[in-house]
Amino acid sequence: MKFKDYSDEVLLAQLGDRFTVTYRFAVDEHTALEMARSVCVEQTVEFPAQHIEADAINQHIIGRMEHFGACWDGYRAVISYSDQAGTDEFTQLFNVIFGNSSLLPGITVERIDLSREQLGWFRGPKFGVPGLRERLGVRGRALAFTALKPMGLPTASLADEAYRCALGGVDLIKDDHGLMNQPFSEFEDRVRAVCAAVRRGNEESGHNTCYIPNLSGSFEKIMDRVRLAEDCGAGGIMLAPGLVGYDTMRYVSAHTGLPVVAHPAMAGCLLDKGSGGFACGCVLGQLPRICGADLTVFPNYGGRFSLSQAQCRSIVDFCAEPMGDVPPIFPCPAGGMTFEKIPAMREFYGADVGFLMGGGLFTVTPDLSANCERFVRILRE
């Protein structure tokens, strides 16, 4: 098929750099090669290539297989795309990476390698590890991180919890991600009350505890809530990109002076749990980092979720691997954390990590402030 008014020369002048995506296919070699070739088309033109009478589209718009080979768990293809196919809008980049192919079983996105041009468009978080350490005044140790719980409490109870955590000196307190705008604890009341409680706790204790409200609500309310959090003196904001969209997090991160925590709620849908999706490090490390998170929460190995040590390691690696000027970010393992586990965790994760302890911190003794002090003391040791 020929196209009216199409010119190879005009298109060639508009293509920019190329970026690559590494896919794994958990099938036999013949099928894997066929699937990889189909990804090149499916993620771009969605049109039978033999019918496209336009050389520059066939050679430069359709994904280009740069490498194909066996790996221990299937076959791996590195496919490059024109930056301009993905554009400078994250949703469209996301679409080129895995849009239609997400509907097929057996394809895993292992990693994304952005081009230099794209790293000018997608700048990642504002703080990252060095900026957040500077801001918090915490050096050489892991961050002590907790969450206000459980859903159903009134704002006064949650503010009391936060006050006691600030007395105990944890670094970060977030809303449990299920706290949104329930009638029993409305967002605005909670943010005002908890910010005030944390300020009072800090004044009394001399600590620098930060409160991070959950902003994973309606499209039209997110930016007003960011402004409220800023005005009330919150120390950061939390978004679940699986709920609000990765691009929403990117936008918010670029339009607030506060650090951003990515929560994994619903991001489990993107996670390859055996039938395809994004590899663990990619969805819980790389994507939040590209989209402006300073910290990324994920289920720790050995807890009540099912990630392996290797998967948690890959998240840590993606949080820290070189990526142009994008700073490393804090991996924050969570879920079933207890004091007893911390030494092993510290050995595994090193110092550039936030340990998120919720239920374990609240229940180990009835004295929440003392529990928080102990938490920080163990991390200092």
Place this chain on the structure above:
Amino acid sequence: MKFKDYSDEVLLAQLGDRFTVTYRFAVDEHTALEMARSVCVEQTVEFPAQHIEADAINQHIIGRMEHFGACWDGYRAVISYSDQAGTDEFTQLFNVIFGNSSLLPGITVERIDLSREQLGWFRGPKFGVPGLRERLGVRGRALAFTALKPMGLPTASLADEAYRCALGGVDLIKDDHGLMNQPFSEFEDRVRAVCAAVRRGNEESGHNTCYIPNLSGSFEKIMDRVRLAEDCGAGGIMLAPGLVGYDTMRYVSAHTGLPVVAHPAMAGCLLDKGSGGFACGCVLGQLPRICGADLTVFPNYGGRFSLSQAQCRSIVDFCAEPMGDVPPIFPCPAGGMTFEKIPAMREFYGADVGFLMGGGLFTVTPDLSANCERFVRILRE
């Protein structure tokens, strides 16, 4: 653990109705029951229930198992939650349905049954099948739907395609979902040019073809693009909720007078492909309908994607099942559609469907207008 300032009575007065989610667990009975109990906690309080000294939280906030039993492919649990746990914000409802549990393998969300109260909050699409038929003036037959392709063409070529499709009288022409704001066809240019081309085609042919641009771009640009599409006379807008977020689609649908098409790009991540997720009809039928889509595009069985007839049937069922005042919506099978397949498709899908034919329509003969005429003629027969 006791909570300061907490009162059962105050919480009980704030709980509202309850809604239910049906989960399937592809494991043995003992494990399934344990997982179902854990979902009740994980989706709400995320706190060890035995430590919560608050009866109303334990009895009404924690999910309540209304039914548990065997089904042919595992075990099924119907769990109810307080409407006010999910609130009137879709992101939080979405979170209660599957937020944390999405990280676990082997759990499938089969369906959501909204309460009467929630159906007042989430009102679905503005048109649905009856409203869109009225608007298009098409009765008693399937809609003829096509897409402008391929990525890499300049706007003039795409406008020429649209003009010829309008001459041939297809009902709906959408942007290929990979067309966004590439330098070779910028969004604003394309919307202006294609709207004008379709208008000219309609004037010459007497048809009522509608153009539906793709709005799956950046958070901050979506509403400006909606206004541009409205101003230029577009006949609808398309969003991929998997890319922009389901709540973004809900918001846009509620804030435009145009019909909304849901595209499945990246929604494949939510689709249960064997290791958990949302059942096909739920993610490609029910969620788009709740979030305001008038039409939902999905990969047809027998095409280059892998949905089964049963999965496609479940999408159709979810598009049409009674749901308060929410109208039924058009299922739009796509992918590998040809003229030869239409009779069988029509038998399978009935009349309240949109057949989305892309490559097949463009390549069957070089005369695109004639191909479109033939498409509509076959649907009329």
